[in-house]
Amino acid sequence: MSGSIWMPPGARPDTLPVIPHQRTRPSWARPDPVDELAARLDDFIAAAVHPDEIAALLESDGLSDDQIRERYGVRNSFALAEELYERGERRYPEPDGPVPDPWQVGLLGCLLRGLVFALPGLGYVLGAPLLAGPRDDFGLPAGTVPLLAGALCGWTWNQGLAHRAYSWLGLGDRAAARRSLLAGAPAGALLGALVAFAVTGTAAPTALAFAVGQSCYLGAATVLLVMGRERALLAALLPMAAGAVLALVHPVPDAARLVLLLVSLAAVAFLGLREVAPLKGRGELRDQPPRTRRQPTTTAPHLTASLPYALFGLATGTLVLYAAVGDTSAAVALTLSMGPAEWLLYRFRSGSLAGLRSSSTPRAFRRATAFTVVECLAVYLAALLALTLATGVTDVRLADLLLLGVVLWTGLLLQSFGAVLGAAAVCSAAALAQTIALAAHPGSPHWIGPIVHGTAAITQAALVCALLGRATAHR
Known part of the structure; x- marks a missing residue:
């Protein structure tokens, strides 16, 4: 009948009419911002293994929790990431052509x-003739204490210096990296020489001179290694290496030994200075265009950021010296x-990248990562076993x-992922306990x-599993 309301059979007249459920948003309603x-992020969400990957992307875009609450009505980036992860369909698209792998390096x-x-x-x-003499108060060969003290000081200082230079290189400021090495390497050499002098005791002056040369070498070699000049460093060491091999099979006069040592040391020092000296056509003048030479383009990394790396160098150096x-x-x-x-650190990075592409769940990625860790560690231990058997x-x-x-390997792995505090703490505790x-x-x-x-190996293995089992650690 005209003007009546349809009711289902058996319904009383006072029953409310049935109103169909609204399943679509009206055309005039504001679109859901989520x-x-x-x-907008469909491709990234479809390829995400875990909501934390999406949360990392949101944070890298500069979205604060206040902005997220205002725009999307959820409490923080993690809640928004979970919502986006639930709404997105898992696709894991493969790129066209060969898959890029930035971690492929030559053995x-x-x-x-x-x-x-x-x-x-x-x-x-x-x-060896420079270190001849009676044993010291600790029962060690003559000159051992100043050599060990200078070496530990050099490893500690140069590990922190290398991190600071690498930080500048990561920021794209090669000139600043050179300046930090130019100032830091001589300072480290002087500090190592002073430490060796402070613990010389009854050691002969020739032992102290050898320790000073060792400190100078460590500083110059750090410069060349950071700047990627391994081949130049190897060439500079060849005179000394050839003389040492000859000395193992045939007597070599002391004067010739001293000359060969000084030649290699002078060559390494010259190459290191040449690499960082701000000469015309080199150094900072070469790295920056004329109009921007005096204009800083990046923010300097904090000095305190290099301290954990220096501590890690001290701890691992102590453990190796005890061995x-x-x-x-x-x-x-x-x-x-x-x-x-x-090389195996790079192989792990490459394997974890493949795991991100092939895994569809966080659990599958954790399994793939654990397998890659075990595989790389097994190869390293096999190489170390072969070397130990060869050296007797x-x-x-x-x-x-x-x-x-x-x-050492798990510590280096943690350090390569920025978890140097954990590695430094474990190795330092091990060195102190020993x-x-x-x-x-x-x-x-x-x-x-x-x-x-x-104990240290088990602890660091647990840290590796806890950190590297998360997909966000590999971004």
Whole structure:
């Protein structure tokens, strides 16, 4: 009937009429801002493995929590990311052509760096007559204490200096990186020489001179390594290395030994100075156009940001020195293994990138990452095992050395992802514990290392799993 309201059969006259549910937004209503954002970020949301990836993107776009509450009606970036993740469809699109992988590096270059790290050890063979003399108060060979003190000081200072220079390079300011190296390398060499002089004790003046030369070498070599001049450094070390190899099979006069050491040291120092000196056509004048030479384009990185890296260098250097005191071949094996270790860090980065592409859930990505960590660590330990057997490390020391290798490689892995505080804390605690244990039980050194290194290895492995199992850590 005209003007009546339709009611379902059996309904009483006083029953309210049935109103259909509104399923679509009226054309005049304001569009949902979350839907608009989801449409704009559709490709990124579809490829996200975890909502945290979306949250990281929102934060990188400068969206604050206040802005998110005002525009989208949710409490913060993580809540908005979860909402967008739920609304988006998982697609994981593959790019056209070969998949780009910025972490592909050649093994030869990394092995070359490992060789450059190890070659200076031949300087101690060539300079043995300079270190001759009675044992010191600690029962160590003459000149050992100033050499060790200067080396630890140099490793600590130059690790922090290298981080600061790399920070400038990451900001695209190569001239500032050169300036920091030009000021920092001589300061580190002077500091290392002063530390060696302070603990010289009854050591001969020639031992102190050798320690001073060691400090100068560490500063100049840091410059060349940071600036990517490994081949030049290797060429400068060849006279000293050739003389050391000859000295192992045939007597070499002391004067010739001294000349070969000074030639290599002078060559390294000259190349390092030439690399950072602000000469015409080089240095900062070469890196900046004329109109912008005096205009800073970046904000200087904080000095305190380099302190954890310096502490990490001190801690790992201490652990390696403890391994070397009982058997120098252990230090040789560990030093040579740094080449494969660096290459495997890149391999892990490449593998984690492949895991991000192939994993569709956070759990699957964690499994892929754990497999990549185990694979890379196994390859590193195999390389370290081969080097230790080649250098003659005994079976008693082998397990301890492999545990120390786990500590070093996982520490480097954490450092490469910016988690240097955790790595520095664990390695520093291990170095301190080993120092205290050796001081309390000097006659029982063999059981101290495995306990300390095993505890540190387990702790850092847990840190690696906790950090690198998250997709956002690999952005």
